[in-house]
Structures are given as C-alpha cells and as structure tokens.
Amino acid sequence: MAGISGRWCKINTLFPTTYQRVSDAAGRYAGTLRNFNLDVRLYLVTSALFGFTIFGGIYFTLLNLYLLRLGYDPQFAGLINGVGQVIFGLCALPAGAMGRRWGSRRMLIIGFGVVAVGYALLPLAEFVPSIQTGWLVVMQAVGQIGVSIYFVNGAPFVMTVTQPTERNHAFAMSGALLPLTGFAGSLVGGLLPGFFAGLSGASAANPAPYRYSLLLAAGLMALAVVAMLFTRSPAAAPPAATETKEKVPAPVGIFVWLFLVVLLRVIGEGDVRTFFNIYLDDFLQVPVAQIGLLLAVGQLLAVPAAMVMPIFAKRWGIKATYLIGSWGMALSFLPLALVPHWAAAGAGFMSMITLLSIARPAVVAYQMDISPPGWRTIMAGATSTAVGLGWGIASLSGGYIATRYGYSALFLSAAAVTAAASLVFWLVRPPVREQPDSF
Numbered sequence: 001m002a003g004i005s006g007r008w009c010k011i012n013t014l015f016p017t018t019y020q021r022v023s024d025a026a027g028r029y030a031g032t033l034r035n036f037n038l039d040v041r042l043y044l045v046t047s048a049l050f051g052f053t054i055f056g057g058i059y060f061t062l063l064n065l066y067l068l069r070l071g072y073d074p075q076f077a078g079l080i081n082g083v084g085q086v087i088f089g090l091c092a093l094p095a096g097a098m099g100r101r102w103g104s105r106r107m108l109i110i111g112f113g114v115v116a117v118g119y120a121l122l123p124l125a126e127f128v129p130s131i132q133t134g135w136l137v138v139m140q141a142v143g144q145i146g147v148s149i150y151f152v153n154g155a156p157f158v159m160t161v162t163q164p165t166e167r168n169h170a171f172a173m174s175g176a177l178l179p180l181t182g183f184a185g186s187l188v189g190g191l192l193p194g195f196f197a198g199l200s201g202a203s204a205a206n207p208a209p210y211r212y213s214l215l216l217a218a219g220l221m222a223l224a225v226v227a228m229l230f231t232r233s234p235a236a237a238p239p240a241a242t243e244t245k246e247k248v249p250a251p252v253g254i255f256v257w258l259f260l261v262v263l264l265r266v267i268g269e270g271d272v273r274t275f276f277n278i279y280l281d282d283f284l285q286v287p288v289a290q291i292g293l294l295l296a297v298g299q300l301l302a303v304p305a306a307m308v309m310p311i312f313a314k315r316w317g318i319k320a321t322y323l324i325g326s327w328g329m330a331l332s333f334l335p336l337a338l339v340p341h342w343a344a345a346g347a348g349f350m351s352m353i354t355l356l357s358i359a360r361p362a363v364v365a366y367q368m369d370i371s372p373p374g375w376r377t378i379m380a381g382a383t384s385t386a387v388g389l390g391w392g393i394a395s396l397s398g399g400y401i402a403t404r405y406g407y408s409a410l411f412l413s414a415a416a417v418t419a420a421a422s423l424v425f426w427l428v429r430p431p432v433r434e435q436p437d438s439f
Helices: 003-032 039-053 058-071 074-102 104-127 129-161 163-198 207-230 252-283 287-309 309-316 318-338 342-370 373-407 407-429
Strands: none
Touching: 003 058, 003 129, 039 058, 039 129, 039 163, 039 207, 058 074, 058 163, 058 207, 074 104, 074 129, 074 318, 074 373, 104 129, 104 207, 129 163, 129 373, 163 207, 163 287, 163 309, 163 342, 207 287, 252 318, 252 373, 287 309, 287 342, 287 373, 309 342, 309 373, 318 342, 318 407, 342 373, 373 407
8 A cells, every 4th residue: 555655646746747847838838929029920920821822721722623614624723733833843943042132021022912913813714715724824823933932932031030949939830820721711712612602693613603712812812912011121130140142152062952852752742642632532432521521630730730840849959850750751651552441541641741740840940040041042942942843743753653553652652752851861961050949
C-alpha cells in the first residue's frame, strides 16, 4: 500500500507540473500572436482572403465545374490547370527580381491586383464566344502571374515586418490560415451556385450561377489589395546591419540546393494530391461523398499542424523540424502504395497533409533565415519555380505511371522522391543564423 501511495503521489505531482508547463507554453504562444503588429495582421488578412477565394476555396471548387457547363471536357480542364502551374513556375524568378528592385510590399499590392483582375475577367469568357477558349487560357495565366507574385514576395515581406522571436509564428499562422479558410471557401463555393440560381431563375446546369460565384470570389480578392495598401513601407535597416546588394554576392549554391530539395518534395506531394481522389474513385470505388469527407478532414488537420511548427522548431531546431516532417511524408505514402483499402489510403493522405503543414512553413522560415536580406525575394522565386515545375512534372508523369504501372508504383515513386528530397536536405545543410527564443 505504501508503494502504491508513493507512486500515486508522484503521478499526482506530475500532472499539475505538466499541465502548468503546457499552460505556460500556450500562454507564451498566444501572447506572441497578440503582439503581432498591424502590418503582420493585415498580411494575415490577405492570406485568409486568398485561401477562402483561390487556394482551396471558391475558385478551386467551382472553376472546373464552370468549364464543364461551358461545354468543355475534363481534358480541357486539365489543360487550364496545367497552364496555370507552368505560368506560376515561369514567373517566380522574375517576380523575385522585381521584389528585390521595388520592394515586397509594392509587389504584393500588384500581385493581389493581378489576381483579382485575371480571375474577374475569366468568367466573362462566354461573352466573347469567338475567342472564348483563348480567353480562358489567357486569363488563367494572368491570374497565376498574380499568384506567383504573392507567393514569392509574401515571405520576404513577413521578414521585414516581424521580430525574430515572432517570425516562425507568423509563418505558421499564415500556413494555417490557407487550409482553414480554403475549407470554409470550398463549403461556401458548393452553396453559391444554388444561391445564385435561385436569385436569377437559371438552371444549375447553366454557367451563369457559376459565373456569378467566380466573380464574387474575384471581388473578395480585391479586398486583399486594400489590406496591403494600409500596411506601411518597411523601414530601412541601419547601414551597419544592412547586407547591401553590392557587398553580398548571390548565394547560388544555396539557391540550387533548396531548389532541388523543394522540387523533389513537391513532385512527391503532387503525385499524391493530384491522383488521390482518382485512385479512390477509379480503383477503390469509394463513394464521392466519402472522398470529399477525407479531403475535408485532411484540410482541417493542416491547421493545428501548422500552428505547432514553432513549438517543434523551438525544441528541435528549424532544420530538424523540416527533416522530421519530410521523412514522415515519405513514410506516409507507403500505406497508399501497399494497402489497397480506403482507410489505409485516407490515413496515409491525412498523415501527409499533417506533416506537410509542419514541414512547409519550417522550410520557408529556414530559407528566409539563411538568405542575405537583399537576396530573399530571389530565394523565394527560385523555390516557387521549383513548386511550379514540381507540380507540372507530377501531373505529366503521374498519369503515365498510374496508367502503365498502376497506383502502387505511383505512390512508391512519390515516397522515393520525397525521401530523396529529405536526403539532399540532410546531406547539405548550411548553418542558420540563431534566432532569440520564441517561448
């Protein structure tokens, strides 16, 4: 009895201590979020708007359905999406060069404006029937130019308006907002055509309700321009602390190294993201509603995963945090490849999304920290180019592999290239400048 009583006292003492530690860490985390300045908060507003409308939101949900109602087939829908990926990748380095010359804040204003204009003009294609197909392709390209400008210049802007102690939190919050608001936007997007059909009296098979929904999404993106206009131009650093363009040469080796790491990781991610729903529908015969549920749960899991990234970075370091997430992603593809059941596929997909949501903001924060300030937009441009090319390679090669060799081979190849990305990152790791404690 004495032994049991002693153990109970230890357990009873341990729980309050653990609870207090967790409570203190949560309080420090929340305090950091509350201390974000106005510029950071406005930038997070733009992230929320982008996720709700474009990134997984209204446009992501309805664009292909709009194209089908215009009379196009799925092959053309694939072409439109493929054009967007290629344009995104090709524009990333020029967007970085312009950000380096004119500043990331100015480029974000321009980028959000281009997104709003391109995606407002796209659903007007039915009013120009003689050039409708070309109009759709060109306006998709215009919209993706704006998206590329945003992705390239967003992280450098965050670096200029945050303190070192809060940067990881800002990147994590932005990374969490995209899937969270994307999830909300996809739900709203599913309801909007019916809403506009009721208002206009048009059939749900008519393109008009979808046109109005897409125009609403573009209008909401215009609010991102307004939000950025209320931010302040980042103050210049003191001369002694500034690494000028003239004094600091381009870190070409770092550019090439991280380009390869991101390219390989995105190919693996793209193979799974692009063909996951097709695998469930075509090979496993899973009901569409169940597929939608698995995708939605995956998006929701991304939110807390992204938010805990700074905690892991504090405990293990930013490099180790990315490596753990990246290696974990490679392992998460194995259930998809080896167990032909919807539960295994869902578990693998959700594991990938969770680990990716930790790894992606970690590598963004890492690449910004190891880059000289004058070269951060070029670094972001290089890795964004890798993202665009990676998705393009995944889309083109993945269909061939799945058709010729089967889905198991596709997911095994995704695991292999993701593991290769982790290995390249582990083998070549330049030192990162130490940041003050965030907790």
